[in-house]
Amino acid sequence: MTAVVFYEKTGCATNSRQKQLLRAAGIDLQVRSLLDEPWSAERLRPFFAGRPVVEWFNRAAPAVKSGAVDPQQLSAEQALALLLAEPLLIRRPLIQWDAAHLLGFDLAALNALLPAQQQLQAAAGGSDGCSREAHGHAACQPPREN
Numbered sequence: 837m838t839a840v841v842f843y844e845k846t847g848c849a850t851n852s853r854q855k856q857l858l859r860a861a862g863i864d865l866q867v868r869s870l871l872d873e874p875w876s877a878e879r880l881r882p883f884f885a886g887r888p889v890v891e892w893f894n895r896a897a898p899a900v901k902s903g904a905v906d907p908q909q910l911s912a913e914q915a916l917a918l919l920l921a922e923p924l925l926i927r928r929p930l931i932q933w934d935a936a937h938l939l940g941f942d943l944a945a946l947n948a949l950l951p952a953q954q955q956l957q958a959a960a961g962g963s964d965g966c967s968r969e970a971h972g973h974a975a976c977q978p979p980r981e982n
Contacts, residue, residue: 839864839865839866840863840865840866840932840933841865841868841931841933842854842855842858842867842929843868843870843873843928843930843931843932844867844868844869844929845869845870845871846871851928855867858956861950861954861956862954863950863954870923870929870930873923875919875923876920877916880916880919881916882937883932883937884912884939885937889908889910889911889912890907890908891939892907893907893915893925894924894925894927894928895927897925898924899924899925900925905918905925928940931946933949936949943957
């Protein structure tokens with residue numbers, strides 16, 4: 837089976853559960869940090885293809901939750917520039933599977949890539965978004981700059 841590139845936010849409990857689910861299905865993952873990846877518009881754009889701008893954003897990101905960033909008010913160009921400048925805003929995980937580029941943990945899209953005997957089942961507590969009730973914990977905060 838082809839290795840799948842899984843872009844995560846290191847320390848995210850939901851991303852950890854998603855990786856466990858994929859590995860349990862026999863999928864070999866190459867895990868990379870979404871925040872440390874040197875993104876360009878050309879590399880990021882395929883993950884967003886066919887999706888409305890509002891779906892490109894992590895709804896749990898502090899700037900989105902506070903209203904400082906309103907994805908509904910942004911053009912695709914504005915949104916892409918903002919996401920490149922602040923990768924914490926990108927909905928995660930990003931999954932690259934051969935030519936397929938997936939945004940978020942979309943079970944239907946993942947299952948379309950898997951043979952019948954490897955189909956994924958929804959995990960308890962959902963499979964997308966932050967699993968913590970309070971987003972003030974260190975794992976959901978952006979790294980501090982010195």
